[in-house]
Amino acid sequence: MWNFLHRFASPPYFYRLSADIARWTGWICLGLLGAGLYGGLIAAPPDYQQGDSYRIIFVHVPSAWMSLFIYTAMAVAGGIALIWRIKMAEIVTVASAPIGASFTFLALVTGSLWGKPMWGTWWVWDARLTSELILLFLYFGVIALSLAIEDRRTASRAAAILCVVGVVNIPIVHYSVEWWSTLHQGPTITKFSAPSIHLSMLIPLLSMAVAFMLFYLTVLLFRMRCELLERERHSRWVRELALEPEAAVRRV
Amino acid sequence: MTEILAEYFRMGGYAFYVWTSYAITFAVLGLNWWLPQRRRRAIRRTLAHQARLSRSDAGSDDAPEGSDSEPADGSRKSLSTPGGSSS
Numbered sequence: 001m002w003n004f005l006h007r008f009a010s011p012p013y014f015y016r017l018s019a020d021i022a023r024w025t026g027w028i029c030l031g032l033l034g035a036g037l038y039g040g041l042i043a044a045p046p047d048y049q050q051g052d053s054y055r056i057i058f059v060h061v062p063s064a065w066m067s068l069f070i071y072t073a074m075a076v077a078g079g080i081a082l083i084w085r086i087k088m089a090e091i092v093t094v095a096s097a098p099i100g101a102s103f104t105f106l107a108l109v110t111g112s113l114w115g116k117p118m119w120g121t122w123w124v125w126d127a128r129l130t131s132e133l134i135l136l137f138l139y140f141g142v143i144a145l146s147l148a149i150e151d152r153r154t155a156s157r158a159a160a161i162l163c164v165v166g167v168v169n170i171p172i173v174h175y176s177v178e179w180w181s182t183l184h185q186g187p188t189i190t191k192f193s194a195p196s197i198h199l200s201m202l203i204p205l206l207s208m209a210v211a212f213m214l215f216y217l218t219v220l221l222f223r224m225r226c227e228l229l230e231r232e233r234h235s236r237w238v239r240e241l242a243l244e245p246e247a248a249v250r251r252v
Numbered sequence: 253m254t255e256i257l258a259e260y261f262r263m264g265g266y267a268f269y270v271w272t273s274y275a276i277t278f279a280v281l282g283l284n285w286w287l288p289q290r291r292r293r294a295i296r297r298t299l300a301h302q303a304r305l306s307r308s309d310a311g312s313d314d315a316p317e318g319s320d321s322e323p324a325d326g327s328r329k330s331l332s333t334p335g336g337s338s339s
Contacts, residue, residue, distance in 0.1 A: 041274075046264060051264040051265070051266060052263040052264035052265075052266050052270060053263070053264070053266040053269055053270065055263070055266075055270050056269065056270060056273045059273055059274060059277040060273070063277070098284070099284060102280050102281075102283075102284050105280065106276065106277055106280055109273075109276055110273040110276070110277065113269045113272055113273045114269065114273070116269060117266055117269050215281060215284075215285075218285075219284050219285060219288060222285075222288035222289060222292065223288045225288075225292055226288055226291050226292045226295060229292065229295045229296070229299065230295060233299060238299065239299075239303060241296075241299070242296070242299035242300050242302065242303035243300075243303050243307075
């Protein structure tokens with residue numbers, strides 16, 4: 001296991017293997033996305049209180065979960081990058097930020113589109129919505145920091161520090177609906193008793209959640225490959241790669 | 253048949269909210285998928301271009317092909333020319 005991880009962290013090996021992994025995760029993601037869409041938009045019945053508007057849940061909730069998960073993953077990778085100076089961990093932190101920002105943006109926008117018909121307003125300054133907005137700004141901060149400094153390694157270390165500091169916001173987002181009285185409904189899935197959602201809705205929801213997770217992994221690999229090529233452009237393996245014929249460029 | 257479809261797309265009166273949510277979601281996911289691939293192809297084109305430049309330079313300096321030694325100063329310059337540190 002450690003041996004594999006060690007080899008996986010070597011840039012040329014990672015660059016070759018990540019193409020194969022991304023292909024697999026990409027196809028499984030597509031399959032689960034199709035299943036989740038069918039289950040959520042066609043097979044599941046309308047909600048007895050919210051009618052068909054609840055169908056937004058199938059994109060809103062997985063996006064919100066991913067917004068929290070990706071930030072936590074960035075903070076862990078950032079911590080590893082700061083303590084052990086592992087180059088791959090730095091790249092994970094920097095490459096995750098735009099994907100996490102996308103999911104946070106989606107959680108906010110689809111939540112707003114759900115809030116309008118259900119609550120009668122696009123936006124309220126309550127604890128859940130405000131802390132999620134702060135999360136979006138934290139993502140923007142990480143992206144801005146990693147672009148603002150010329151030297152790549154210094155830039156990613158600065159971004160990693162912001163990640164680790166900002167992780168304090170994650171429990172605030174998660175528990176905001178319990179700590180403060182908010183307009184946002186409480187958790188339906190992650191509470192300890194049986195989830196208060198019918199199986200015909202739970203299965204497509206989980207299918208979409210796994211699909212979004214695989215989507216993150218796939219796009220993370222895409223972005224890490226770009227970062228690697230740019231950072232290692234003077235190294236021998238990238239120069240050898242550059243000599244391969246043009247047709248190979250499309251594939252790897 | 254068309255009535256059933258029309259009723260379906262009406263989403264019980266919530267058509268605007270439901271379909272806008274899904275459209276925005278898949279637009280954002282699509283961009284996330286496409287942009288890194290485009291970026292990687294651009295990087296590889298730049299790298300291939302630089303590799304050709306440095307090879308034609310090295311050829312005149314009779315450096316053995318595929319040798320590990322540092323290329324002559326002319327080719328070294330070309331590695332850090334246009335687009336080297338950008339993008």
